Amino acid sequence: MSTSTPASDMVGKALHVLTLLGERPTGVTLSELARASGFPTSTCYRLLKSLTRDSFVEFDARTKHYTLGLRVYQLGQRVSHAHGFAGVALPVMRRLAETCREAVLMSVLDGDKQLYIHHVEGPQQVSVRGEPGKHGPLHCTSMGKVLIAFAPTERREALIEGIELTALGPHSITDRAAFRTEIEQVRAEGHAIADEEHEPGIRALGVPILGPDRIAHAALSIAAPAFRMPPADLLALRPALTNAAHELAVLLPPRPF
Known part of the structure; x- marks a missing residue:
């Protein structure tokens, strides 16, 4: 019997992570995001890895900060235009x-x-x-x-x-x-x-x-x-x-x- 998190719940968590990043335009570390979201660090890391892969999130290896990516900006511009x-x-x-x-x-x-x-x-x-x-x-x-x-x-x-x-x-x-x-x-x-x-x-x-x-x-x-x-x-x-x-x-x- 599987004990994995339902996909719909993971979508909600991913959206929550994006919302938190939007409130911190200068960026946030993994540990800071885990504390703000209330999610385990491992869960935040998996979410950020997937979001970064698809350009919804960007990661600065020098500062270890995550920020919203260009994909979010692109979607926002489309909504604004529509x-x-x-x-x-x-x-x-x-x-x-x-x-x-x-x-x-x-x-x-x-x-x-x-x-x-x-x-x-x-x-x-x-x-x-x-x-x-x-x-x-x-x-x-x-x-x-x-x-x-x-x-x-x-x-x-x-x-x-x-x-x-x-x-x-x-x-x-x-x-x-x-x-x-x-x-x-x-x-x-x-x-x-x-x-x-x-x-x-x-x-x-x-x-x-x-x-x-x-x-x-x-x-x-x-x-x-x-x-x-x-x-x-x-x-x-x-x-x-x-x-x-x-x-x-x-x-x-x-x-x-």
Whole structure:
């Protein structure tokens, strides 16, 4: 009778290893990866050997560090191209950043988080930075709020009632009833503001990129340092932000839900 690990379980472990490597772009040693994953060192080694063979992982013999390989980048680029994110979204976002002179970000709903897709820095010396490829919270960001507000009804309700309302910034909403009221207001007004809710000193204005079904296929935001962007000035940028979102709604292919 065989006692080997089922293939499906090994696939899950391999994906977990890739996820951990993605969170450590400078690389990680075998022992560090074993500790982070909770897998035996021998299991990590077998997984890394297979992933390295197929170019999903690269190994630096000098530093003994493992990093994500070019195969992962290649697949990521194909996904980005299929969704129109790179070739279509970036030119629109760059124009918006030049117009508003602040950072522009784009994200999509991914489970109970948002996945940052693109970031364009503003032209000023002090600018908000984004991290494409990373997940962020929904409840305390402008893009997260519009992604919830314009999600399909059942999913919207599940997120309003189910996501953790962690206090990440000085003005984070942590009361469930107040959060529901906030999302209802965002849906009614068509935009969301995050005023130092995710991080101190950062304000952002977000709008949905809507499909014909009025479901948000993505979100777009302008983010700026609070010292430079009073709430009234931020709201004054809404027409430019909304125009960019309307343009992207026409150009981007729809996301399946």
